Amino acid sequence: MRVTQTHGMGVDSAAWLSGVLRGELPFGHDLADLTVVTAMVGDESAATAAAMTAHMLPLMRAHGVRYVQVARASMRDEDGIVVLSDTHPSDPSRRPDPYRMVMRGAVALSEELYAAGTIPQLASRTCSHKWKGWVLDRWAEQEYDGAPRRHVVGFAAEETRRRDRDEGYSLASPGKQPWYPLIEAGWDRERCLAELRRWYGIEWPRSCCGFCPYQAGPDIARMIHRWSAEPAQVRAAVSLERNARAINPRMMLFGDRSAEQVARRAGLGDAVAQAAADLDARPAELYEVRRIYRRRGDRRDSTGRSWVLGPDPADKGRDVWRSLRAIAAGSRAEMLELLAAQQATRGGTIETVDGAPRLVLQRAAPPYPATEFYLAVAVAGATKQRPAFDELWRWVHHLDLPRQLDALGAR
Ligand code: SF4
Structure with missing residues (x-):
């Protein structure tokens, strides 16, 4: 029976692998059948790379354990994945790679977030699925082609609810037999940290992107400690957040607190100041940002050509449609200048949130559906609009509702 550990490089993964290879946790298989595989997102801390290089790689090398590192080939699913390193490739035409960390592939999650003008969402782990789960599933398909194998999931002893959710999902994949050995062994997170401290004399770093909201x-x-040691992580978190807030000022990395606020309160103001330079260095675009705040219960009519309103004009529900359309491209400084110049021709009000100005042309207010419209400068590449957006926009604007009081630039 082959065994795979999806190794996230964090405390739980490192504790299980070390426990097995040091003979302190049961394994029950031949080590030659074990493959350890990591999906690289591209935004991990240098501390994680250092801990893996100093401790996990020598251990795997000493026991001849196969280590595979994989990543997305591009932002598009059609392009699949790339193997960044494989110390015992199953393909005989490939030479084994040396044991070394390859911390990113051709693309990184942060690049996708900059180009989309967004940040990871606390309400969902879409980024984790796209940049880790999806990548590992594609690799397993290539590697096993549905053959039975044990799949080590490093949930700590207290994570039984995650195990229950994961089990159903895992069993749906052909050949995958999930195994939760830390839960079986009763090793909780504190025990894992303590064992790693005993073996390696360090506080094993949390494995995550520097801007992870979780x-x-x-x-x-611990996050502040990591940010203090690696100011590049603060810069990335703040500049990603600023870029996203230019398009949607409500976006804050930690839900009710912005990364910028957290960093400043922690005395990391210097790194925050450098975040502006990170944004200035990227190609920018001037965007028209439009939103439709729909009324709960509205829907297409039976002909499919128009829409029917929901019952309560004050109830905006949760469905918000957004359109981002670039109208000019250049450096950030050029685009900010153009934004200011647009006020002379379009009117509106310039508002600045955390250093990011917007030219507000129309604000949303009840009754719903209602629309919002402004111009903003953000990193290039974020143009996006769902196919029926313009149709719904026109319909909302032709409704005979008392419209927004400050509709400064409706079109
Ligand atoms: S570490 Fe956080 S930000 Fe990075 S992929 Fe996972 S959930 Fe997303």
């Missing part, structure tokens, strides 16, 4: 919960002190 790191600011109870563990926020």
Whole structure:
């Protein structure tokens, strides 16, 4: 039976692999049947790379364990994945790669986020699925072609609810037999950290992107420690957030707190100041940003050519449609100049949130559906609009509702 560990490079993965290879956790298989595989997102901390290089790689090398590193080939699913390194390739035409960390592929999650003008969402782990789960699934398809194998999932002992959710999902993949050995062994997160400290004399770093929104919960002190040691992580978090907030000022990395606020309160103002330079260095575009705040219950009519309103004009529900359309491209400074010049011809009000100005042409207000319209400068590449957007926009504008009081530039 072949065995795969999807190795996230964090505490749980490192504890299980070390426990097995040091003979302190049961394995019950031949080590020659074990493959350790990591999906690289491209935005991990230098501390993770250093811990893996100093401790995991020598251990795997000493025991002859196969280590594979994979990543997305591009932002498009059609392009599939690339193998960045494989120390024992199953393909005989490939020479084994040396044991070394390859921390990113041709693309990184941060590039996708800049180009989309967004940040990872606390409400979903879409980024994790796209940049890790999807990549690992494609690799397993290529590698096993549905053959039975044990799949080690490094959930700590307290993560039984995650195990219950994961089990159904895992069993749906042909040949995949999930195994949760840390839960079986009763090793919780604190035990894993303690064992890693005992073996390696370090606080094993949390494995995550420097801008991950999930790191600011109870563990926020550790995040501040990592940010202090690696200011590049603060710069990336703040510049990604600023770019996203130019398009949607409500976006904050940690839900109710912005990365910028957290960094400043932690005394990391210098790194925050450098974030502006990171944004200035990227090609920019001037965008028309339009939103339709729909009314709960509205829907297409039976002909499919028009729409029917929901019952309550004050209830905007949760469905918001957005259109981003670039109208000019250049450097960030040029685009900011153009934004200011647009006020002379279009009217509106310039508003600045966390250093990012917007030319507000129309604000949304009840009754719903209602529309919002402004111009903003953000990193190039974010143009996006769902096919029926213009049709719905026109319909909303032709409704005989008392319209927004400050409709400064409706079109
Ligand atoms: S570490 Fe956080 S930001 Fe990075 S892929 Fe995972 S969930 Fe997304």
